[in-house]
Amino acid sequence: MKPVFMTYTKKDLINLAVCMVLSVLVIPTFITTEYWYTSILIPWLCLALATIGQQIVMGYTGQLALGAAGFMAAGAFAMFNLILRVPDLGFVGSLIVSGLIAAGFGILFGLPSLKVRGIYLMVATLASQFFIIWMIDKFGWFKNYDSSGIITAQDIVILGKPFTTPLAMYFVCLAVTTVLTLLAMNMARGSTGRNWMAVRDMDIAAESMGVSLLRTKVQAFAISAFYCGVAGALFAFCYLKSLEPVAFDIKLSFKILFMCILGGLGTINGAFIGAAFILLFPVLLNAIGNNVFHGAIDATIISSIEQVIFGGLMIIFMIYEPLGMAKLWENIKQKWKTKIPSSTNIKSSLSKKT
């Protein structure tokens, strides 16, 4: 497909336009309940952003990393301290700098990837999760010596205007997520993404083509941590509206990992699909529990069922569609469009030769 605008094809532009109309016009007009913004849309955008970070390091570069929530915590607390101590930076400036601080941690904890791989790397990256949380807990400075344990996040002020209503915060998250998603797409489709994938698919060949493993891996970890850091800051300031290290525990890291895998490794749209699924599924189950069974099923049982179904889905996806929901969606679209299997072009090339 020929690109029509920069590197985007016509289809991409249509998709982008549809998403923008949906998120900017349709959602704000039709959804008026605060619940949807504060409990679903805002966390969805934040977690999708963190999942993109996880995608970059795991889906594209093939480095099993498990510490996204640690980088999110780094971003969130960096944001808190920047707004507190360097108010001149402004919200957007602080957001970028907190991302960069998280990226610094990303580089540090990405270094083991040069020596260890696979499941061992996963264990090594867990260090980031525990170290960052420990550091924030240990040194009171990070929490501004607040003894209560939970700090209230400052109000978001951009160019002198407060963004405090759920709708306004939704727009803040939407804007940041949109910009960063586009940048991630550009990287993933360009030479940067090709280097990542080359390292993922066959590192020795990548090296023989002149791709530096050190630079590519560290770069992926840094960018990934940047995304997680920004996502963490938004998560704390727009969704939680408070800062506590406990919110960024290992459970959140696993959640992001699941979003990444269920959504589809190595896809950007998979990050959004995966995040939506994992966030909405419990809501859906609760709704079923309340409306179909009229509360006859205990809430704790419902949340247990949720875990069981997640576990089952993970196994099913790993076996039947390791590339996740994004790939499933792609397959459905393909089947819709044509009844011809995708291997036809290979066959035709073979028959031409013989």
Place this chain on the structure above:
Amino acid sequence: MALERKFKIGKPILEVKNISLSFGGVKAITDTSFDVLEHEVRAIIGPNGAGKSSMLNCINGIYKPQQGTVSFKGKEVPNITPNIMAQMGLSRTFQNLALFKRMSVLDNILVGRKLHTKTNFLEVAFQLPKVKKEEKLNRDRSEEIVSFLEIEDIKDTPVGKLPYGLQKKVELGRALATDSSIILLDEPMAGMNVEEKRDMCRFILKVNDELGTTMVLIEHDMGVVMDISDRVVVLDYGKVIGDGTPDEVRSNQKVIDAYLGVEH
């Protein structure tokens, strides 16, 4: 073979001197020396386990030989790594296919353009004009290689889905995309049928002829090698037992013994 070569065979471009490589107690290569001249097609042959692939891996820096040196373009390379050799203009293919399986054919070839990509990730993220210019140049060159290898109709297929013979072709394409002055081919024709082999030979000669790329290939099919190479070096048990033109090698008693066996 062409009567008049566009690129005349010149001075040595790659010199391997006294390489010895052992894995623990197993000696893979013992004191091996040979050279490769600019613009020639040089073959390394030998029976299974003769140390041919290990030799390529030493040249390319994947293995570190215990002894010996590799000089490339007149310079001795002290700390050989695959990356340094790539930057100096040496590219290679692998015996057991080392393609990027989940990427399309064109993307695989585009990775070969890495060393001609100077823009960094931030410039790529913001799609600056120079990124677009560079990407277009790289894409054009890759498309050229795709049509050179006659694989236009599979260029968007993920490589993992392709049959073996085509994958070998893509790997050659990726090596070509680097615009290297020398390409090492590790068994480019292994596992191919006669027709595919003939095809591959044609491409190797075409590359050598039209681009002047020096080709070093490993093969154990004697027939094919003798037809296309200018000079042949024969390894057996990690040692050079013959070196010269195909005719010289063919009449070398040691080579005949190694291939056919000797009476004891």
